[in-house]
Amino acid sequence: MGMLKRIRTADRSHPADQFLHQGDHVHALVPAQGGLHPFTLLLIGVVALAGIVLTVDLPWVQISLISTTVFATVAVLSMSRYRLLALTDADIVVMRTRALRPAKPVELLERIERIEPFGIRGSGWGQIVVGSEKLWVHRRYHGQLDDADTRLAAAPRRLRSASSTAYRGTRAKKKIRNVGGRHR
Template identity: 80%
Template sequence: MGLLKRLRTGDRTHPAYEFLGEGDHVHSLVPAQGGLHPFSLLVISVGALAGIVLTVDLPWVQISLISTTVFATAAVLTMSRYRLLALTDADVVVMRTRALRPAKPVELLSRIERVEPFGIRGSAWGQIFVGTEKLWVHRRYHKHLDEADALLVAAPRSMRAASSTAYRAARAKKKVRNVGGRHR
């Protein structure tokens, strides 16, 4: 069964539910990438390959192009931030993931109340802002963001505020319950 079917049937076995509240109804999970544009590594590599081919007679230029490409590749890979966005009724839950496992979150970063649509800009990789962070989302997930925008416009503001308030109240109860839980 696919991930969206599992989400819509209420299956809470996905690792993202570890970071969500009990009353959260997740519409979709969207992987995103922060940092430089995802195609920047491709542009760097193609440019270096063209330079290497064109400078066959100049080995020192080839060596400098190869070392620059390796440095640029390492820089792009270390500056990338991988996120998983859980789109709920009223909020966007932002979780940190690893590069090779983009669907398995490892840390909860923030929970942001949605008050305005995403407004995707771009074609293959669309740019969105979640809080203060600029993220890139692949085209195959644009329809999920559009559906979330449609739900945001359709839902009355009081309903969105109520679900966010319910989450905060449940979270506060958990914190109060766990205060005395440590053994001395």
């Protein structure tokens, strides 16, 4: 029974496949987070807990600390943007995900041609720039980003833009086809 279950889940494609082109060869799927540093919530919680413990005799201070912590937590969570990056041969496919399901994309945001290395800044949570967005990537995925940078440096320039050129050509055809409106 266990083996049958494993085989069935292995046959399934990844949910990100619906946002990729037919010929795309995905080297890595990397979850990322935009907005404030991911440890911001931890810092807010530690400061609030220390303040609550230190002000045991002042309940009005504790109430204000708790309400401020709740407000700050909601603000940080609402400012966070969750992304899944599919690293293909020549492009980065950026997909939007939800906070509790970072591996299941819900929307295709953009497809960006890879012309520059990521240049990870930071150690635990490294910051990269994808398009015009700054994203935080966990250390666990830094190796995959380094491998993508190595492949980018090794690829000839004409191969780097082949996938992106095909995408732009298809996109232009769709725009021309839809110029007349929906109802003909």
